[in-house]
Amino acid sequence: MPVSRLTAEGLAAQVAAVYADVEVRLLSMMARYLEQGTESPDWLNTKMAELQTFRRRAMRLIAAGEDEAVELLVGALHTAYMRGQASAQGELDTNPDLTDEAMPAPRFADLAIQSMVAAQSEQMRGLSLPIVRAAEGALRDIIVSVAAGSLTGATTRLQDAQTALDRLGSRGIRAVTDTAGRQWELQTYVEMATRTVTAQASVQGHLDRLEDAGINLFQVSDSPRECEICAPWEGKILSRGPVSAIQRNRRTGKMESVRVDGTVEEATRAGLFHPNCTHNLSGYIHGATRTSDAGNDRAGYEAQQRQRQMERKVREWKRREAVAVTPAAKARARAKVKAWRDAIDAHTKEHGLPRKRNRETLTAAR
Numbered sequence: 001m002p003v004s005r006l007t008a009e010g011l012a013a014q015v016a017a018v019y020a021d022v023e024v025r026l027l028s029m030m031a032r033y034l035e036q037g038t039e040s041p042d043w044l045n046t047k048m049a050e051l052q053t054f055r056r057r058a059m060r061l062i063a064a065g066e067d068e069a070v071e072l073l074v075g076a077l078h079t080a081y082m083r084g085q086a087s088a089q090g091e092l093d094t095n096p097d098l099t100d101e102a103m104p105a106p107r108f109a110d111l112a113i114q115s116m117v118a119a120q121s122e123q124m125r126g127l128s129l130p131i132v133r134a135a136e137g138a139l140r141d142i143i144v145s146v147a148a149g150s151l152t153g154a155t156t157r158l159q160d161a162q163t164a165l166d167r168l169g170s171r172g173i174r175a176v177t178d179t180a181g182r183q184w185e186l187q188t189y190v191e192m193a194t195r196t197v198t199a200q201a202s203v204q205g206h207l208d209r210l211e212d213a214g215i216n217l218f219q220v221s222d223s224p225r226e227c228e229i230c231a232p233w234e235g236k237i238l239s240r241g242p243v244s245a246i247q248r249n250r251r252t253g254k255m256e257s258v259r260v261d262g263t264v265e266e267a268t269r270a271g272l273f274h275p276n277c278t279h280n281l282s283g284y285i286h287g288a289t290r291t292s293d294a295g296n297d298r299a300g301y302e303a304q305q306r307q308r309q310m311e312r313k314v315r316e317w318k319r320r321e322a323v324a325v326t327p328a329a330k331a332r333a334r335a336k337v338k339a340w341r342d343a344i345d346a347h348t349k350e351h352g353l354p355r356k357r358n359r360e361t362l363t364a365a366r
């Protein structure tokens with residue numbers, strides 16, 4: 001089974017839930033502070049003086065949440081890595097070209113994800129101070145505006161405080177600002193960050209396992225669904241670091257040159273495995289894996305096989321066009337059919353192959 005964003009699906013929710021809980025408790029703590037002594041003439045000064053106590057209590061609350069979140073995070077990364085290794089094992093088990101490989105035992109997840117755990121835990125712990133600051137800042141703003149009576153013109157401080165708290169409650173404590181200046185909802189931010197890193201862990205587990213089985217090249221899938229960010233990487237052959245471009249052809253046994261298009265890291269940095277990415281990565285075995293590189297002029301057989309594959313794609317998208325019930329789905333399917341036909345056109349011209357139009361129609365025998 002290839003590895004994709006889906007491999008680590010569902011592992012981030014628990015970690016994010018801790019922060020949602022922390023946020024609710026903080027908001028509740030703020031409400032308790034504000035509701036006390038609203039009738040006192042010296043309310044403003046008393047509340048301002050109490051901010052220090054609030055900060056200390058908020059710190060304790062967040063520290064406890066942080067410990068819990070980090071523990072869950074480590075577990076999530078561990079599980080993601082194991083899932084990645086398992087998906088690779090599934091890929092290896094079903095590949096007849098690999099039956100002669102002596103397989104080493106799977107790697108220990110704890111060791112493999114050590115640096116990832118350290119980096120992500122640190123990032124998670126780095127959230128605590130901004131959260132305390134954001135909460136304290138929000139509380140201070142509310143105290144000042146309530147004391148000034150400028151908020152709503154309501155008759156009591158308590159009513160004013162309620163109005164301000166309602167606003168804060170619906171917006172949430174926004175402690176994280178990204179480089180684009182956008183403020184994030186806490187839970188959303190943690191979930192996104194955790195999903196990204198668990199996806200990385202599952203990919204790492206997958207690639208580690210394949211590498212242990214002697215596979216050091218990987219191929220990006222041709223996603224049936226739109227995923228424009230990584231479309232340029234479709235069908236590309238990737239390595240993890242510098243590898244020899246000379247590989248043994250599993251079918252012929254000959255040593256041949258393989259075009260490596262980049263590293264997994266480069267592709268990931270360029271967007272592969274972004275949130276909602278529909279692409280996946282699987283092991284590439286030279287001579288056994290059908291190449292998707294249209295520009296690679298090797299044996300005529302392989303170019304022909306590629307043409308067959310592209311023809312299947314045209315038929316697939318024609319079927320999709322047939323079952324499309326929305327204009328968007330219809331338009332997308334049509335565009336895909338056209339794109340694949342154009343690709344066949346270019347491919348057949350490049351390799352001097354005859355174009356078999358009957359194979360591109362829906363009713364053609366397969």
Ligand SMILES: [Zn+2]
Pocket residue numbers: 223227229230231272273274276277278279
């Ligand atoms: Zn993608």
